[in-house]
Amino acid sequence: MKRPNQLFRNLSAKIAAIPMIVTGLFVFVGGTVWTVVYSFTKSGLLPRLKWVGLDQYERLWSTKRWLVSIENLAIYGISMLVLVFVIGFILATLIDQKVRFENAFRTIILYPFALSFVVTGLVWQWILNPEFGIQSIVRDLGWKSFTFDPLYTPEIAIYGVLIAGLWQGSGLVMVLMLAGLRGIDQDIWKAARVDGIPAWKTYLFIVIPMMRPVFITTLVLVVSGIVKLYDLIVAQTGGGPGIATEVPAKYVYDMMFAASNLGQGFAASTMMLVTVALIVIPWAMLEFGGKKNG
Amino acid sequence: MNYAVEIKDLDLYFGNVKVLQQLNLDIYKGEFLVLLGSSGCGKSTLLNCIAGLLEVTDGQIFIGGNNVTWAQPSERGIGMVFQSYALYPQMTVEGNLSFGLRNARMPRDEISKRVSRAAGILQIEPLLKRKPAALSGGQRQRVAIGRALVRDVDVFLFDEPLSNLDAKLRADLRVEIKKLHEQLDNTMIYVTHDQIEAMTLADRIAIMKEGKIMQLASPNEIYNRPRNLYVADFIGSPSMNFLHGEIKDGNFLLDGITIPLKGYEFAADSSQGGKAILGLRPEHILTGDNLASATVRTTVTVELVEPMGSDTLIYSTLAGTFIHVRMDGQARVSPGDKVEIGFQPERASLFDPETEDRL
Numbered sequence: 289m290k291r292p293n294q295l296f297r298n299l300s301a302k303i304a305a306i307p308m309i310v311t312g313l314f315v316f317v318g319g320t321v322w323t324v325v326y327s328f329t330k331s332g333l334l335p336r337l338k339w340v341g342l343d344q345y346e347r348l349w350s351t352k353r354w355l356v357s358i359e360n361l362a363i364y365g366i367s368m369l370v371l372v373f374v375i376g377f378i379l380a381t382l383i384d385q386k387v388r389f390e391n392a393f394r395t396i397i398l399y400p401f402a403l404s405f406v407v408t409g410l411v412w413q414w415i416l417n418p419e420f421g422i423q424s425i426v427r428d429l430g431w432k433s434f435t436f437d438p439l440y441t442p443e444i445a446i447y448g449v450l451i452a453g454l455w456q457g458s459g460l461v462m463v464l465m466l467a468g469l470r471g472i473d474q475d476i477w478k479a480a481r482v483d484g485i486p487a488w489k490t491y492l493f494i495v496i497p498m499m500r501p502v503f504i505t506t507l508v509l510v511v512s513g514i515v516k517l518y519d520l521i522v523a524q525t526g527g528g529p530g531i532a533t534e535v536p537a538k539y540v541y542d543m544m545f546a547a548s549n550l551g552q553g554f555a556a557s558t559m560m561l562v563t564v565a566l567i568v569i570p571w572a573m574l575e576f577g578g579k580k581n582g
Numbered sequence: 583m584n585y586a587v588e589i590k591d592l593d594l595y596f597g598n599v600k601v602l603q604q605l606n607l608d609i610y611k612g613e614f615l616v617l618l619g620s621s622g623c624g625k626s627t628l629l630n631c632i633a634g635l636l637e638v639t640d641g642q643i644f645i646g647g648n649n650v651t652w653a654q655p656s657e658r659g660i661g662m663v664f665q666s667y668a669l670y671p672q673m674t675v676e677g678n679l680s681f682g683l684r685n686a687r688m689p690r691d692e693i694s695k696r697v698s699r700a701a702g703i704l705q706i707e708p709l710l711k712r713k714p715a716a717l718s719g720g721q722r723q724r725v726a727i728g729r730a731l732v733r734d735v736d737v738f739l740f741d742e743p744l745s746n747l748d749a750k751l752r753a754d755l756r757v758e759i760k761k762l763h764e765q766l767d768n769t770m771i772y773v774t775h776d777q778i779e780a781m782t783l784a785d786r787i788a789i790m791k792e793g794k795i796m797q798l799a800s801p802n803e804i805y806n807r808p809r810n811l812y813v814a815d816f817i818g819s820p821s822m823n824f825l826h827g828e829i830k831d832g833n834f835l836l837d838g839i840t841i842p843l844k845g846y847e848f849a850a851d852s853s854q855g856g857k858a859i860l861g862l863r864p865e866h867i868l869t870g871d872n873l874a875s876a877t878v879r880t881t882v883t884v885e886l887v888e889p890m891g892s893d894t895l896i897y898s899t900l901a902g903t904f905i906h907v908r909m910d911g912q913a914r915v916s917p918g919d920k921v922e923i924g925f926q927p928e929r930a931s932l933f934d935p936e937t938e939d940r941l
Contacts, residue, residue, distance in 0.1 A: 475668035478635050479729070483682030484656025493681075497672035 320561065327554035335550055344555035354556065357534040360446045364535070365514040367450050368457070372510055373503075375454060376461025381491065383462070384469045394466070398459035405456065409523025412452035413439065439525055442532035449524055449533055456520075457513065461506055468502030469495065504575075515564060536560050585644070586611045586737055586769035587632060592641035594624075594631060594793075601627050602793045605641070609771065611736075614763050616780040617773045619790035620816070625773045626741055628790070632771065633662050633739050646736055656682075658737075661730025665742040667722040669714040675701075675725050676710040679732050693732075700731040703765065720751045727762070740772040744779065756782060777817055781805065789813050807931065811938035814861050814931055820895060823867070823905040825860040826935065834860050834927070837901035841878045845928030849940055858941060861931035864895065864908040868924040871910075876924020882907075884919045896921065 327345075330338045348354050379397060383390055400408065415421045418437035426434040438448035472495055480490040496503075518537040525533040536556060544553030587609040594602040601624050609615050617625040630636040632643060634655035642651045650658045669678050679700060683693045701707045704724045714722055723743055730738055740759075744752045760783055763770055774780055780787050781801045788798045789812075797809040808814035814822050827836035832854070834841040841860070848854055868876045882905075886897035894909045898921070907923060915921060932941040 473666050473668060475664040475666045476670070478630075478633070478655075479662065479664060479668040479670075479726075481635060482633060482655045482660065482662045483685065483729070483733075484654070485682060485685050489685065494670045494672070 323554050324558050324561075327551060327558045329551055331550035331554070333548040333550070340551070344551045345559075348552060348555050348559065353531045353534055354536070354539055356531050357536045357539045360533060361514070361517065361535050363446050364450055364453070364517065365511075367447075368453055368514055369507075369510060371450075371454055372457050372461050373506070375458045376506075377465050379458065379462040380465035380469055383466055394463065398463055400456045401459045403456065405519040406523040408452050408456045409520045409525075412448070412455070413524045416448050416451070440529060442529050445525060445529060445532040449520060452520060452524055453517070457510065461510065464502055464506045464509075465499070468499040471502075472498055515560065584610060586613065586646060587771065588644040589628075589632070590642045590644070592628075592631060592643065593639045594627060594636065595639045600793060602631070605793065605795065607788065607795065607798070609769060610785075611769055612767045614760075614770045614772065614783055614785045616784035616787045617771065617790060618775070618777060618780040618787050618816075620775060623790040624793040625775075625790050627793075629739055629741055629771060629773045632737075633660055634658050659735045660737045660739055661733045661735045662739040663723070663726045663730050663741065663743045665745050667714070667719075667726045667746075669722055669725055669729075671714050674711055674713055675706060675717070675728075678714070678725055679710075679728050682729070683732060696732045696734060697728075700728040703731065703762070704728050719747050720755055723747065723755060724758075727759075731766075736768055738768050738770045740770065740774075742774055743772075745774070745776070752779075759783065777819065781817075789816060806929070807940070808861070809940050811859065811861075811933045814933070818863055820864055820906045820908075822861045822863050822931070823900075823903070824933075825862065825901060825903050825905075827858060827860060827901070829855050829858045829932070829941075834858065834932070836860065839878065839880055839901070841925055841927050843927050843932075844877075846930065846932065847928075848932075854941070857935050859933040859935050861933060862905075862925065863929075864906045865893075866926055866929045867905070867907045868926065869907060869909050869921060870913060873922060873924045876926060878927075879922055879924040881920050881922050884915050884917050884921055886917060887915055 326335050326337075328339055328341060329336060330340045330343070383393055387393065403411075416437065416439045418424065418435075418440060423434060423436045426436070438444045438451075476494060476498075477490065480494060485494075516537055517535050518541065521527060521533055521535050521538055527534045527538055537560070540553045540557045540560070542553075543549045543556060585608045587607075589605060589607040592602055592605040592607075593600070605628065607628075617628060619625045627636065631638050632645075634650065634653060638651060642649055644650065645658050645660065655662075670681060673681060676697060679697045680693050683696065697710075698707070701710060704727060706721065706724050706728060709717060709721060709725070714725065717725065723746075726743070743759075744755055747755060756779055759770075759772075763783075772779075772783060784801050786798060787801055787804050789796045789804065791812055797804055797813045799807075799809075804813060804817055808817060808822075811824075815824075825836055827834050829835075829843070832843050834843055873879065880900070882898040882900055884896045884898055888895040888897075889911070891911055893911045894913050894915065896907050896909055896915055898905055898907065900923075907921075909915065909921075933939065934941055
């Protein structure tokens with residue numbers, strides 16, 4: 289008997305994968321290449337192949353709004369990343385102590401994640417509003433000079449957005465971490481107790497290193513959420529006060545669809561792509577490339 | 583003080599479920615005690631109580647003469663080995679052995695002395711720089727034993743340490759644990775559901791059922807003089823044959839066959855009459871050349887033959903009861919053959935069908 293043609297092995301699986309491959313090639317790869325190409329043109333309301341070289345990029349990097357956007361994303365991104373992991377992990381360890389009503393707690397903490405960023409943004413806009421939010425409640429309780437209005441103070445407005453982001457995202461991190469904790473063999477805990485290792489050391493030196501795969505999954509989810517930060521800003525601050533809470537994704541959107549400046553939007557989105565690639569590619573090589581030797 | 587571990591009136595409830603009830607157990611210094619039972623009998627629970635990994639509901643535990651009922655596991659002077667090895671996967675073998683000691687702020691040279699001693703005893707020196715993922719199951723379990731060894735404690739607890747290994751490795755490591763015990767002379771408490779492990783390793787076996795100890799005795803005693811029907815049935819593979827009959831005038835009457843009970847040691851307070859169950863191990867039913875020593879003989883028809891190399895098992899029916907008989911491995915029998923069998927009443931066990939206790 290002849291060896292069957294390799295092309296027809298697992299044929300149904302290959303057929304099933306075709307739509308996604310086509311989408312991937314045309315929408316992601318094609319769209320990316322198209323965007324990068326047109327970022328070197330003078331496209332305005334409509335894309336036009338009129339080359340201007342690096343003009344769009346020069347303009348981009350001399351725009352204050354873009355610089356503020358980058359700075360905001362850095363502040364939001366680093367704070368979010370650190371805090372959401374710390375809060376999520378601590379919540380997960382607390383729930384892992386065999387508490388009663390675990391399901392109820394888990395649901396309550398995960399609930400914000402079920403809300404869209406638009407709803408989250410509006411809710412926190414109200415809570416942080418000095419007229420009828422936290423500030424007015426505390427003042428009504430008697431502390432007349434109490435001031436807490438991050439969304440109206442340009443220097444700290446981005447932290448107001450951060451609070452909303454944390455509130456929304458911590459639940460997801462907690463659930464993922466909890467799943468990771470539950471995957472740890474109970475005998476490991478017992479062995480550590482017999483060895484006389486305190487709980488916090490067991491977490492730090494044994495359990496967290498064992499949870500590496502969960503941490504990586506969570507990292508990817510959190511980071512992608514940070515990079516595409518847009519709707520929360522639009523709903524909560526609209527980029528204000530002034531340009532205090534502008535972010536790159538919003539800059540791209542505004543340039544492309546509000547300011548009729550496609551070229552500028554393309555240049556900005558290309559910069560975002562380059563930044564993400566600069567972070568992801570070395571990491572991916574370290575993470576997956578090293579496996580062959582190790 | 584003669585005991586390494588003393589357990590007094592131990593109760594453990596999970597909610598309303600009484601897992602251990604009024605359990606008493608004294609373990610001698612240097613003894614190898616095996617807790618044996620089917621799953622759910624409370625043997626692992628008892629071990630976890632001794633280790634301090636479970637809080638007892640009531641009762642007391644003494645280790646080395648100290649009341650440790652409420653002490654932390656690390657303060658009890660125990661080392662423990664788990665079924666799943668429970669090694670710390672991100673650390674090397676050396677790290678696994680020394681982590682607990684480093685945490686206790688022991689001087690460096692003392693740590694390295696203990697680690698190299700343990701590694702020497704267990705022959706894992708070449709593995710010290712490797713991570714657990716790069717080790718085989720047997721090697722991992724050795725490292726786990728090493729982690730208990732470096733703690734330099736008097737009592738070792740083993741929670742089904744060989745259950746995750748394949749049959750060959752299990753037999754090898756079993757021998758090594760036995761050697762280790764002879765070498766170290768520590769007290770070892772070993773939980774298993776494998777009766778071969780229990781029989782081969784133990785100085786004494788405690789057979790547990792539903793949170794109670796059914797019998798605590800040497801393997802020999804448990805095998806030859808099981809205290810009740812459960813123990814008799816649990817120990818031995820293939821299991822003991824149970825024949826229902828009646829005791830009358832010093833004889834056991836079984837469907838027309840009279841077996842004189844001369845030479846059988848009755849328990850002191852047992853009644854020597856009425857209904858009874860005669861328990862005969864497959865090898866205590868004699869065949870072939872051994873028949874000469876049998877006082878009572880009968881003939882049965884072979885229904886099924888299981889040749890196992892070293893010996894051959896035959897299945898048959900006697901007095902309406904399915905029985906198995908162990909024959910010599912070289913015996914040539916096939917289903918349908920008539921085989922003459924004989925009994926040795928002095929090696930049999932008699933049980934009361936009501937209380938299921940030994941007569």
